[in-house]
Amino acid sequence: LLTIIRIIKLDQDYLAVLRRFDVINLIIIIILGFVTFPLASYVYYKLLTIAPFKNNYTFLLIVVSGVVEFLNYLANLFFIQCTSYSAFNAFYDFLNDSGLSRFAMSSLLALSFLQIMLSLSVAINRLLFICKRTLLQLHARLIFYSSIVISIIIALICAALIHEPHFSYVSAYQGAGAYAHSPSSGQAPSTFLSTALILGVCTSLFLVTLFLAVSVCTYRRKISHGGRHNVESGLIVVAVSNFVNYVLLISA
Numbered sequence: 001l002l003t004i005i006r007i008i009k010l011d012q013d014y015l016a017v018l019r020r021f022d023v024i025n026l027i028i029i030i031i032l033g034f035v036t037f038p039l040a041s042y043v044y045y046k047l048l049t050i051a052p053f054k055n056n057y058t059f060l061l062i063v064v065s066g067v068v069e070f071l072n073y074l075a076n077l078f079f080i081q082c083t084s085y086s087a088f089n090a091f092y093d094f095l096n097d098s099g100l101s102r103f104a105m106s107s108l109l110a111l112s113f114l115q116i117m118l119s120l121s122v123a124i125n126r127l128l129f130i131c132k133r134t135l136l137q138l139h140a141r142l143i144f145y146s147s148i149v150i151s152i153i154i155a156l157i158c159a160a161l162i163h164e165p166h167f168s169y170v171s172a173y174q175g176a177g178a179y180a181h182s183p184s185s186g187q188a189p190s191t192f193l194s195t196a197l198i199l200g201v202c203t204s205l206f207l208v209t210l211f212l213a214v215s216v217c218t219y220r221r222k223i224s225h226g227g228r229h230n231v232e233s234g235l236i237v238v239a240v241s242n243f244v245n246y247v248l249l250i251s252a
Contacts, residue, residue, distance in 0.1 A: 022084040057144035065118035072111040092169040110159040117151035
């Protein structure tokens with residue numbers, strides 16, 4: 001009996017730790033969203049309205065990528081992060097009862113891949129500006145629409161390959177008589193396939209961004225004798241950090 005009581009107490013302590021972790025995690029995510037997205041929206045507004053930028057398809061592609069990133073943020077917030085809170089039980093019950101839970105997860109997967117592909121497209125466009133500026137200027141409109149269409153097609157294919165047909169939000173005991181929900185894949189597709197797809201796309205983004213940074217460094221040396229440049233260093237840091245973040249996300 002004492003052993004059972006100890007086990008119950010350990011379970012309750014474990015659930016309490018998880019609840020605190022969920023609260024802290026959600027607070028950090030919301031704060032970061034409130035800090036970054038209003039500033040990003042202001043920058044995007046300037047890119048769309050100020051004369052030197054509004055007719056540039058590369059900057060327009062950056063705005064599209066930013067919008068998709070915001071949609072992905074909202075999808076992660078409502079379809080994943082808020083599942084641990086009983087206040088959202090009615091919402092997840094509605095998704096289960098209406099059969100929309102699988103659509104919600106498929107949308108999240110598609111948005112995640114689309115965000116990565118658009119980031120890759122932006123990096124390629126910047127690389128073309130350095131290496132093939134004439135080509136980019138002559139076919140800017142075609143390259144812009146092609147980047148979006150190809151990104152959407154690849155994102156949909158990747159999302160379809162790791163589609164989770166049995167996904168649902170199952171009830172999860174939170175302690176003290178409270179219940180919430182937990183994302184459940186049911187009979188999930190191959191973990192190797194999903195990991196290989198995400199790592200492949202992220203590695204491509206990493207390599208293109210890294211090559212972009214090296215190209216910018218080379219171009220700068222041709223027109224300037226300066227030493228280190230913060231822009232190039234920033235590109236390399238962003239490339240490495242993005243790749244590491246995606247690997248950590250997959251590992252989790």
